[in-house]
Structure formats: C-alpha cells, structure tokens
Amino acid sequence: MSTLHSRRAAKVMLTPSVLLLLAWMVIPLGMTLYFSTLRYNLLMPGATPFVGFENYYWFFKDPAFGVSVLNTLILVGGVLITTVVGGVLLALLLEQPIFGKGIARILVISPFFVMPTVSALVWKNMFFNPVNGLFAYVAKLFGFPPFDFLAHAPLFSVIVIVAWQWLPFAALIFITSLQSLDSDQIEASQIDGASKFQRFIYIVVPHLTRAMTVVVLIQTIFLLGIFAELLVTTGGGPGVASTNLTFLVYVRSLLQFDVGAGAAGGIVAVILANIVAFFLIRIIGKNLEA
C-alpha cells in the first residue's frame, strides 16, 4: 500500500522521537556510569580521580544498601498484592446491579488522581498521627493505646498510602476487563450447574489474567520509583527502616553530595529495574500475543 515516497516521509517523521528518546537514555545514563567511577563529592571541590569500582564496593558494603533493596521489594510486592486482590474484589462488587453506580465509581476512582505529596501528607497527619490522627481516636475509643504508625511500622504505613493510591487503578482495569467477559460462557456454566465459586475460579479469573499481567507491569514501573511518599512522611526513617533504593540514592547524592556513590547506586537501581522488567516483559509478551 505504501509508496516509496510515503515510506521516506514516515522515516523522517519517526526520526525526532527516536533520536530524542535515544539521547534521553544514552546521555544521562552514560554520565551516571561515568560519575560512578569517580571520587566525586560536591563538598570537596578539586580533582575527581578515577577510582574504578570503589564506589560500588562501598555502596554494596553499606548496610543501608541491603535494607533498601529489601524495602524496595517489600514495598512493590506489598502494594501489588493488595491492589491486585483488592482490585479484583472491588471490580466484582462494582459490576453488580447497584443503585447510583456512576457516583460510587467516581468515589472509588478518585484516590488515583490525588498527587502523591497530598495523599502522603493527609494520611500522615490526619490518620496516622498518634495524637490528633483519626486512627489514634478510634484506638482510644476501643481502649487501646494509640499506635505511632510512622515510627513503629513505617514500611507498612507507606504501603497503605501507596496501595490506597493504586487500588482504584487496578479496579478500573479489572472493571474494563470484566465488561468484555463473554456472557454466553457464563450462561453455559449456569446451565451446567456451576456454582458461583466455580464460575469465579474457572471463568472469571482466567479471563482476568491478561488484565492482571498489565496491572502488575504498569504498577511495577511506577512503584520501583516511589519517592515523594517517603520524602514527606518518614524521610526514609526511622534510621533507614523505610528507605528504598530510590530514596537512598537521593540521600547519598543530593543530601550528602557524594556524586560518585549516588551514581553507583543509580546504576544499581537501573540494573535492578531491568531484571524486573526483563521477566515482566517476557510474561507480558506471552500474554499479549495470545
């Protein structure tokens, strides 16, 4: 269909995007790689000698590193499990014949549009605060001492906040997916005498697999880089109890001005993300082809 002329035009039109994305990938990443081999601290002006893998060595030896990788995985895993399970249940509920469905849906979806800094601050102050927070009030109501969530369960608290933001996203995608469920299949299963539970396990869940894969992939991309929620709630603390890899790199480079160590951490984060992405894209690729 396409002529030689339009083929050339197509190439010309594609070029700016490709070049821009290539530059956006290669230049900063190359610079990070380069910085990661230097002894480079903004507080110590002067020469920035080449030190090979020294930065990596110290970064890996840093006890905060292991903690932060583990925290990253717990954060991502915790939020993924909560949102996928909760999202499926929520979607099933919202697919029922309910009155005022439109408004109920809007209420459910709203948290997704709240910017991370706002949701983190609202949760931190108005819910988790051990003196004036609503949770403290409820605890007192039942005769329990108030619990300082951010001090004693920082990672759990952050998971709650982030899961609250992403649950609507998962639910919305599952709702969309449920709407394309083949009703003939459901009816056939009813005639064959399948119970509600059987129908869910053998028809609904397999139908949702594709949507689940997509939810996991998209959320992982965003969740690996959780930053604002930590910055305004726990500040990565207490100690490094809620520091993830992103936050650790931020602390090393922009708070301690150690460009070399920060860059090494950045490269580690990129590698970690790529390992996750490699598996995810394979799974997704398989799912999307079918």
Place this chain on the structure above:
Amino acid sequence: MARQVTNRYRVLVTLAAWCVALTLSFPIIWTLLTSFKTEIEAIASPPKFFSFDWTIENYFIVQERSDYFHHFWNSVVIAIGSTLLALVIAIPAAWSMAFVPGRRTKDILMWMLSTKMMPAVGVLIPIYLLCKDFGLLDSRIALVTILMLMNLPIVIWMLFTYLKEIPGEILEAARMDGANLKNEILYVLVPMAVPGIASTLLLNVILSWNESFWTLNLTGANAAPLTAFIASYSSPEGLFYAKLSAASIMAIAPILILGWFSQKQLVRGLTFGAVK
C-alpha cells in the same frame, strides 16, 4: 446477561458497594470537610463531621501565606506545556508507525516502552548537574523538557493504538482521489484522530500534574508546581490541619475533576491498548 435480580439482592449489593466507596474516598472527603473547619475544630476529639462552624478562611490564608496561584500557574504551564510538546513530536511518529509500518515497527515500539523502565533515580545526578550548569535549576523550562521526555513513550504508544484503529483504506481512497500528504492529514486523518489525541492529552496532563520526583528535586521557590508547594506543609507548625486540608484540596481539585471525565481513556492509555 439475562439474569433475574431480586430487589433484596440489589439493595444488599448497593449497600455494600456504597460502604466500600465511601471508605475508599473517605480521606478525600475528610480533607474536604476539615478544610472548612477552624484549626481548633480540626483536631477536636471526638471528631466533628458536620456540626462545626463552616468557614472558608483557610483558603484565603493558604493563598496569602504561600501564594497558591503562583504554584497553580506553574503546574498548569508544566503539565500542559510538556504534554503539548510531547504531542507535537509524537503525532508524526505515531502516524508513520500506524500507517506505514515497517519490519522494525514492533521493535521500535517495544524499545520505546522499555525506556520507561529506566528508573528516574538512575539519571538524577546527571540531570541535576546539567540543570545546574545551564542555570536551569528551579526553572519551568527544565521541567517541561524532562516531563516531555518522560512521557513521550506513553504518548506515542497511546496515539499509536488509537491511530491503528483508523482503517487504512480510507486514507488510500483519499489518495486515489488525488489528495496529497498534507490534505490527507489535514482533512481525513485529523478529524478521525481528534478523539484519540484529546484523550492522550487529558491523560498526560494528569500524569504530569501529579509527577513528583523531578518536580520535587529540581525546583525551589520559583518554578515549584503544586506537588512541591504541598510538600512545604510537611513540617508541622502549631495547629495546621485545616490549612493543610485547604491547601490539599486546592492542589487536587482541578485534576480530580478532569480525572472523573477520563476514566475510560485512562484504562486504554495506561495499558497501552492491552486492556479494552
């Protein structure tokens, strides 16, 4: 689905669904209510739900204290600017991949998606230093550029999935009738592509509005959009819940309303057309 639904069942699921919906949105509702209280009432125990002296004073205090409109305007410029710029670059690319697919189109698309996998923190230092060297720290130009680059893959993907659904035969017919490339794009393609472009625009404005890695790390007082403006309320100072609530509502209201209109596009756009 021809299923008989008893009224009792309807009432039950309605009750359940509304309970869940109100619980999930409660933090937002509570913030909205608190923004109309005085600081004393905001921390009253037991909490006051509706029986308080409603006041809009907090909104004025927030504007006066931290110049809301300045940051609001920054958000508008950054979100809309980066999205429009991305669209200008992405439309030709998506057009060419959708209508003149080559052998490597699929690879290029997957590669573009993979650039999204790069964690922002991996390039934090070079971007920060580059901005510093060029005097672009705390400038809107830097953020518009960075957010544009960050969202470009998503914009291209979204446009691609929309454009792909336009049947190629129509374009061919136009060409047969003697339309040149310019006319073909202007009179045939654009009208059919407008809905797709509009929802791409909407979704990316939302994403950029809420982006809070680069906006927090690269801005100070000048170019700070609402994400950073709110972060300045993170250190407690006396009684501040009512003011915090008012500031929060002001920061999220515009995009919350836009978001309600974009539910359908959101799914399509963020799943790259994989879930419909």
